[in-house]
Amino acid sequence: MTAMTLMSHIRRAFSTRxxxxxxxxxSLTKVFTADEVQTFSEISHDKNPIHIDQEYAAKTRFGKCIVHGVLLSGLLSAVCSTKLPGPGAVYLSQELRFVAPAFVGQSVTAEVEVMDIERLVMTLSTTVRETDTHKVLLEGSAKLVIPKNLARGR
Known part of the structure; x- marks a missing residue:
């Protein structure tokens, strides 16, 4: 291992820990496209027209297609698995409250905040907001197991 590679590993480990x-x-920001929502609808068998049929959705109280709530919670999972705490984190539980709809084509930002760490279990506050207005769309909490290699640095 070169000195430069070693320094890179040390910096990455220090910043994560x-x-x-x-x-x-x-946090992570994403725009869910109509194609992505359609694909999820096919994979999950959740073909509720509120998500995939513009004509149907136009006649609802929302006025247009909304993103599956599970996709928003999946974005929270992505934050946990890629950023905080990072690769190797495993969900134990999640509690969600859907406050407002996310619309297809709308930018949303998922954010997690560490509330507590007890041994290898991290408790997080979780929120998904409209990126531009910061309006809360989903809020809740999650518990994750921290990978042992990250916990050692605490």
Whole structure:
């Protein structure tokens, strides 16, 4: 291993471990396209027309197609598996409250915040908001198992 590679590993390990404390946050922003919602509808067999039929959705109280709530919670999972705590994290539980719809084509931001860490279990506050207005669409909490290699650095 070269000195440069070693320094890169050390920096990455230090930055990941240093963010494992209450108050740390991470987020991801995404726009769910009509094609992605259609694909999820096919995979999950959730073919509710409120998600995939523009004519149907136009006649509902929402006025247009909405994103499956599970896709929003999946974005929270993506934050956990890629950023905080990162690869190797495993969900134990998740509690969600759907506050407002996310619309197909709308930018949303999923954010997690560390509330507590007890041994290898991390408790997070979870939120999905409209990116532009910061309006809350989904809120809740999650518990994850922290990978042992990250917990050692605490």
């Amino acid at each position: 240093s963010c494992l404390h209450p108050g740390s946050k991470a």
